[in-house]
Amino acid sequence: MRVSTLIKIGTVDEFQVNVGKLVEIEDHAIAVFRLADRKFNAVENRCPHKGGPLAEGIVSGDYVFCPLHDWKIDLKDGNVQAPDHGCVKKFDVTIEGEEVFITL
Amino acid sequence: MDKRKLVLVGNGMAGVNCIEHILKLKEQSYEITIFGTEPHPNYNRIQLSYVLGGSSKFEDIVLNDLEWYEKNNIHLYTGHTVTKIDHEHRVVHTDKGIVESYDELILATGSNPFILPIPGAHLSNVISYRDIKDCEKMIEASKTYKKAAVIGGGLLGLEAARGLLNLSMDVTVIHVMDTLMERQLDPIASKLLQAELEAQGMKFRMNAATEELIGEDRVEGLRFMDGSVLDADLVVMAVGIRPNVELAKEHGIEVNRGIVVNDYLETSVPNIYAVGECAEHRGNVYGLVAPLYEQGQVLAKRLAKVETKPYEGSVLSTKLKVSGVDVFSAGEFIDQPDTKAYRFQDDFQGVYKKVLVKDETIIGAVLFGEIDEGVRLFQMIRNGAHEKELKTIFSRAKTEKESGTSQVMDMADDELICGCNGVSKGTIVQAINELGLDSVESIKGCTGATRSCGGCKPLVQDLLQCTLGDNFQKVEKEPICSCTALSRDEVVEAIRSMKLTTTKEVMNVLEWNQENGCSKCRPALNYYLGMAWPKEYEDERTSRFVNERLHANIQKDGTYSVVPRIYGGVTSPEQMRKIADVADKYEIPMVKITGGQRIDLLGVKKEDLPNVWADLDMPSGYAYAKALRTVKTCVGEDFCRFGTQDSIQMGIDMEKRFERLWTPHKVKMAVSACPRNCAESGIKDIGVVGVDGGWELYVGGNGGVHLRGGDLFIKVKTREEVLEWSSAFIQYYRETAKYLERTSHWVERVELEHIQEVLKDEGTRAELIKRMDEALESSKDPWKEAIEERSVRQMFEKVTIS
Numbered sequence: 048m049r050v051s052t053l054i055k056i057g058t059v060d061e062f063q064v065n066v067g068k069l070v071e072i073e074d075h076a077i078a079v080f081r082l083a084d085r086k087f088n089a090v091e092n093r094c095p096h097k098g099g100p101l102a103e104g105i106v107s108g109d110y111v112f113c114p115l116h117d118w119k120i121d122l123k124d125g126n127v128q129a130p131d132h133g134c135v136k137k138f139d140v141t142i143e144g145e146e147v148f149i150t151l
Numbered sequence: 152m153d154k155r156k157l158v159l160v161g162n163g164m165a166g167v168n169c170i171e172h173i174l175k176l177k178e179q180s181y182e183i184t185i186f187g188t189e190p191h192p193n194y195n196r197i198q199l200s201y202v203l204g205g206s207s208k209f210e211d212i213v214l215n216d217l218e219w220y221e222k223n224n225i226h227l228y229t230g231h232t233v234t235k236i237d238h239e240h241r242v243v244h245t246d247k248g249i250v251e252s253y254d255e256l257i258l259a260t261g262s263n264p265f266i267l268p269i270p271g272a273h274l275s276n277v278i279s280y281r282d283i284k285d286c287e288k289m290i291e292a293s294k295t296y297k298k299a300a301v302i303g304g305g306l307l308g309l310e311a312a313r314g315l316l317n318l319s320m321d322v323t324v325i326h327v328m329d330t331l332m333e334r335q336l337d338p339i340a341s342k343l344l345q346a347e348l349e350a351q352g353m354k355f356r357m358n359a360a361t362e363e364l365i366g367e368d369r370v371e372g373l374r375f376m377d378g379s380v381l382d383a384d385l386v387v388m389a390v391g392i393r394p395n396v397e398l399a400k401e402h403g404i405e406v407n408r409g410i411v412v413n414d415y416l417e418t419s420v421p422n423i424y425a426v427g428e429c430a431e432h433r434g435n436v437y438g439l440v441a442p443l444y445e446q447g448q449v450l451a452k453r454l455a456k457v458e459t460k461p462y463e464g465s466v467l468s469t470k471l472k473v474s475g476v477d478v479f480s481a482g483e484f485i486d487q488p489d490t491k492a493y494r495f496q497d498d499f500q501g502v503y504k505k506v507l508v509k510d511e512t513i514i515g516a517v518l519f520g521e522i523d524e525g526v527r528l529f530q531m532i533r534n535g536a537h538e539k540e541l542k543t544i545f546s547r548a549k550t551e552k553e554s555g556t557s558q559v560m561d562m563a564d565d566e567l568i569c570g571c572n573g574v575s576k577g578t579i580v581q582a583i584n585e586l587g588l589d590s591v592e593s594i595k596g597c598t599g600a601t602r603s604c605g606g607c608k609p610l611v612q613d614l615l616q617c618t619l620g621d622n623f624q625k626v627e628k629e630p631i632c633s634c635t636a637l638s639r640d641e642v643v644e645a646i647r648s649m650k651l652t653t654t655k656e657v658m659n660v661l662e663w664n665q666e667n668g669c670s671k672c673r674p675a676l677n678y679y680l681g682m683a684w685p686k687e688y689e690d691e692r693t694s695r696f697v698n699e700r701l702h703a704n705i706q707k708d709g710t711y712s713v714v715p716r717i718y719g720g721v722t723s724p725e726q727m728r729k730i731a732d733v734a735d736k737y738e739i740p741m742v743k744i745t746g747g748q749r750i751d752l753l754g755v756k757k758e759d760l761p762n763v764w765a766d767l768d769m770p771s772g773y774a775y776a777k778a779l780r781t782v783k784t785c786v787g788e789d790f791c792r793f794g795t796q797d798s799i800q801m802g803i804d805m806e807k808r809f810e811r812l813w814t815p816h817k818v819k820m821a822v823s824a825c826p827r828n829c830a831e832s833g834i835k836d837i838g839v840v841g842v843d844g845g846w847e848l849y850v851g852g853n854g855g856v857h858l859r860g861g862d863l864f865i866k867v868k869t870r871e872e873v874l875e876w877s878s879a880f881i882q883y884y885r886e887t888a889k890y891l892e893r894t895s896h897w898v899e900r901v902e903l904e905h906i907q908e909v910l911k912d913e914g915t916r917a918e919l920i921k922r923m924d925e926a927l928e929s930s931k932d933p934w935k936e937a938i939e940e941r942s943v944r945q946m947f948e949k950v951t952i953s
Contacts, residue, residue: 068948
């Protein structure tokens with residue numbers, strides 16, 4: 048059986064819109080993105096290409112572009128976009144009131 | 152129906168490459184299990200020398216990470232050695248007790264390093280050079296010991312020796328022949344190679360056979376047949392490899408030197424195959440990667456039940472991967488009575504080329520010093536090309552200039568166009584034809600070509616032109632990215648005439664096909680808006696690339712580099728102390744002098760950046776930005792006996808004048824005090840050269856990807872005029888260049904005469920300078936801003952939950 052845990056990572060206003068933030072929990076390095084007022088997405092902070100820190104990428108809509116070699120990654124499902132291949136692990140983010148939680 | 156079971160013994164490059172091909176051909180055809188003795192996923196053994204040399208870490212050379220195995224549903228057992236094959240019942244057993252059944256079994260057990268059977272071979276610190284463990288041992292030994300001996304002057308031995316040199320060891324290579332790499336090089340190239348390596352600090356003992364290794368527990372030296380002795384604390388044996396055939400031999404599979412296979416890689420036992428270094432095909436055992444991949448492809452097609460040509464053996468080519476040495480060889484290259492050779496030798500440049508021809512056919516080649524022709528020659532050798540074709544190689548550069556035809560026409564389909572991303576000519580042509588692509592941009596989007604360094608863009612452009620033929624219309628209009636069909640000029644015109652003031656507005660009003668743009672257009676729009684509305688526009692941090700958002704250069708490991716402004720490259724003891732203190736306090740792993748005469752602090756953690764800046768208390772050097780980088784200077788008339796002008800002060804004045812000004816691409820400047828040009832003014836965006844009684848301004852120079860000498864723009868008499876003309880030039884560049892267009896390309900596009908014509912008018916210059924001043928007026932030092940403003944500082948923080 049898989050046990051999921053909800054972990055609080057901060058409040059909504061601590062995240063700037065369209066700027067990624069690195070959240071470190073235990074062994075996980077997670078890039079958290081606030082895409083609009085109350086819309087969040089989170090993926091592993093490691094591009095499948097050369098391990099680039101995705102939290103530092105340019106965010107365009109639902110996509111983030113890796114800062115090292117410009118790979119384009121869909122934050123909705125973690126999939127790398129053509130012409131490259133691969134995917135990154137996605138994490139669920141939930142908001143309750145002003146508090147932001149991540150599911151591990 | 153249950154899937155058929157495929158078992159691979161040996162988790163190395165040859166076997167896993169074959170599996171990759173099978174997956175590509177038929178993804179779901181087999182249930183796959185892989186056994187590997189080493190406790191790692193598949194890594195690039197060829198690049199071990201980089202790990203040893205310190206330029207790569209183990210992670211960098213991993214070819215298939217664990218996720219890959221998982222994603223493809225492959226059962227991977229690392230640290231398991233298969234010890235038994237029961238081919239009657241079609242099962243294999245491992246040393247750890249796993250039993251796995253198979254329908255098809257691939258043996259890719261590779262090879263073992265050959266250890267010389269001499270006394271002392273068992274001593275500690277005597278190692279081979281084969282896997283990551285050996286590398287680790289060498290690195291460890293280098294920390295304590297100084298003297299290394301490498302037995303074997305072949306490819307592997309020399310790579311090991313070069314790695315040990317990088318580890319600061321005193322290295323002697325011992326070779327039993329009188330020339331190095333005699334299996335890959337002819338005597339002339341061998342001698343050139345030896346001279347080059349000697350210049351790098353490697354020592355050699357040629358014609359020396361080792362008789363015994365001396366020492367109690369740990370090796371202390373070598374004794375040769377002639378009785379002489381060499382001290383050594385570490386001995387690396389790189390005398391060759393032996394196919395690892397034990398497993399096959401013990402279980403009744405026919406073995407000669409390697410496991411004997413036919414043209415379809417089948418062994419003597421049904422349903423068992425062998426590929427890679429362990430296999431022997433038509434009497435040949437290969438130890439280089441290309442043949443192993445060729446074998447893997449044939450076997451993969453066979454197993455995926457796709458029609459395939461038989462494997463008929465490989466022509467070998469070698470490229471030596473030792474820093475500073477370019478060597479290539481292929482085919483047969485030792486002169487024989489019945490061969491003729493094309494030879495070229497230039498002792499001054501250290502270049503040697505030889506191509507061997509037999510019965511009018513090209514059969515082999517050796518290149519030293521310059522190996523550009525290697526790929527094409529290798530293809531000719533494989534195809535058995537006629538000697539006439541040599542002309543197309545060695546006179547290609549010339550004919551191209553004379554006739555204007557492009558070299559892409561002569562290239563074979565499998566030749567690489569984009570070396571960075573591994574995209575071949577055939578792939579691009581196919582994409583153009585099948586997908587109807589008509590621009591370099593769309594080719595980039597589909598194939599990845601031109602995406603990294605962009606050096607191949609002219610080739611791709613030519614290829615597009617050649618492929619489309621009459622259908623190709625040289626599009627003057629180049630859209631700024633794939634989100635729109637509009638060109639730079641159209642977008643800027645719309646921004647001005649429609650008073651568009653944010654990136655979002657531009658994308659909406661001009662009907663971008665991607666609502667939120669992409670990493671190409673957003674930074675470009677941000678620049679154009681700032682250029683058009685210097686006073687009103689508020690810079691959009693989210694539309695900036697990380698370096699310009701965080702005002703530091705991101706490095707491959709996610710740390711940053713910090714370069715403080717040091718005007719004209721003139722520092723002081725006080726400033727140096729401050730920098731030294733910061734480097735100590737934040738444990739900065741590397742402090743380096745940059746190419747632009749500044750000091751680079753490398754490896755700073757993101758969260759430390761604001762504190763580092765506060766402690767430095769110096770302005771940002773903008774080493775990360777599309778802006779003025781540095782003004783390099785020579786020492787000038789105050790010190791130099793040739794100097795005719797005060798280049799240092801001129802440089803400082805220019806740096807203070809233009810710092811913080813955003814430009815379409817980075818801008819580098821230099822001031823030299825005489826035409827000897829010690830500050831390299833000839834390859835800068837603006838290069839100033841002092842002459843007796845005045846200054847010369849050169850523009851559009853570039854020392855990077857697009858190497859270009861600057862054009863003489865104007866000669867002036869005073870320092871004020873230097874500032875005036877360079878200001879007007881920069882502002883005109885700011886207003887008319889495309890984002891990411893260096894002055895070198897811009898000057899070529901709009902032409903020097905045009906720029907001179909426009910700036911000739913004093914009133915125009917004054918207007919341009921006025922607009923530049925407006926842009927500078929609102930600029931603030933970004934490091935100060937980050938220190939002072941909470942909202943900016945917040946960006947550097949991370950969340951840590953323990």
